[in-house]
Amino acid sequence: MDDRRSAARRDGERRAAREGQPVPPATVGRLPGYLRALEVTASEGAVLTSSDELAARAGVTPAQLRKDLSFLGSYGRRGIGYDVGHLREQITVVLGLADVRRVLLVGVGNLGHALANYAGIADRGFVLVGLLDVDPAVVGTTVAGLEVEHADDLRAVVRRTGATIGVLTTPAAVAQGVCDELVAAGVVGILTFAPGALRVPAHVDVRTVDVASELQILAFHDRARSVGGGAS
Numbered sequence: 001m002d003d004r005r006s007a008a009r010r011d012g013e014r015r016a017a018r019e020g021q022p023v024p025p026a027t028v029g030r031l032p033g034y035l036r037a038l039e040v041t042a043s044e045g046a047v048l049t050s051s052d053e054l055a056a057r058a059g060v061t062p063a064q065l066r067k068d069l070s071f072l073g074s075y076g077r078r079g080i081g082y083d084v085g086h087l088r089e090q091i092t093v094v095l096g097l098a099d100v101r102r103v104l105l106v107g108v109g110n111l112g113h114a115l116a117n118y119a120g121i122a123d124r125g126f127v128l129v130g131l132l133d134v135d136p137a138v139v140g141t142t143v144a145g146l147e148v149e150h151a152d153d154l155r156a157v158v159r160r161t162g163a164t165i166g167v168l169t170t171p172a173a174v175a176q177g178v179c180d181e182l183v184a185a186g187v188v189g190i191l192t193f194a195p196g197a198l199r200v201p202a203h204v205d206v207r208t209v210d211v212a213s214e215l216q217i218l219a220f221h222d223r224a225r226s227v228g229g230g231a232s
């Protein structure tokens with residue numbers, strides 16, 4: 001690791017370790033967007049970027065960007081801007097992506113196949129280490145270079161692979177049961193695509209992706225515009 005990378009890592013770790021001043025959840029939610037914007041900037045060969053440019057790329061205002069980055073202790077330099085490599089490294093550390101996270105996917109149907117083959121997961125610091133299903137037609141097949149294992153072996157697979165994050169793409173009816181199994185196996189983060197809320201203990205984080213709900217929110221804003229009311 002060169003000097004700049006290790007300095008950024010130290011900054012990020014210092015930030016992550018700072019007590020009493022957690023990064024607000026809304027800021028955390030925008031950090032992946034900043035990271036993506038920085039990756040595009042870096043791919044164009046730029047070493048420095050301004051808050052205006054980065055904010056435009058990430059779809060936020062420059063003031064919002066500066067405020068968010070200030071929580072990371074990153075203020076940029078007047079007239080110079082932000083060091084792209086340093087900021088990328090810092091955000092990577094704060095998001096907990098400096099170390100590769102092992103991910104297990106349960107339910108290798110339509111969505112599971114698509115996600116398993118999504119290269120963006122590996123590009124962002126995650127490694128898919130296991131695929132599980134119950135369908136005899138799916139178990140034993142190879143998807144994205146991994147052999148699909150039977151969901152009955154979930155605990156053994158978590159033990160063997162060291163997975164800490166589970167992606168749930170099973171039918172809704174079995175999602176809670178699979179979630180319970182993942183938690184019992186030691187998984188601490190669950191990304192679920194199955195409709196419905198999951199109950200988990202306090203030490204486990206759940207993120208829900210629901211395309212239909214997102215569309216409903218767009219429909220709400222569309223309707224509010226057409227009836228002349230203000231959507232907030």
Ligand SMILES: NC(=O)c1ccc[n+]([C@@H]2O[C@H](COP(=O)([O-])OP(=O)(O)OC[C@H]3O[C@@H](n4cnc5c(N)ncnc54)[C@H](O)[C@@H]3O)[C@@H](O)[C@H]2O)c1
Nearest residue numbers: 107108109110111133135151170171172193194209210211
């Ligand atoms: N959140 C979203 O935006 C979104 C979009 C599409 C689908 N979905 C949801 O994602 C889930 C998957 O959708 P799909 O179209 O891929 O369905 P699918 O039927 O193609 O795939 C589901 C897979 O889960 C497996 N499965 C069933 N019970 C299991 C268990 N106990 N353990 C392990 N695997 C099990 C099935 O064998 C099948 O391979 C559904 O709950 C669906 O409603 C969500």
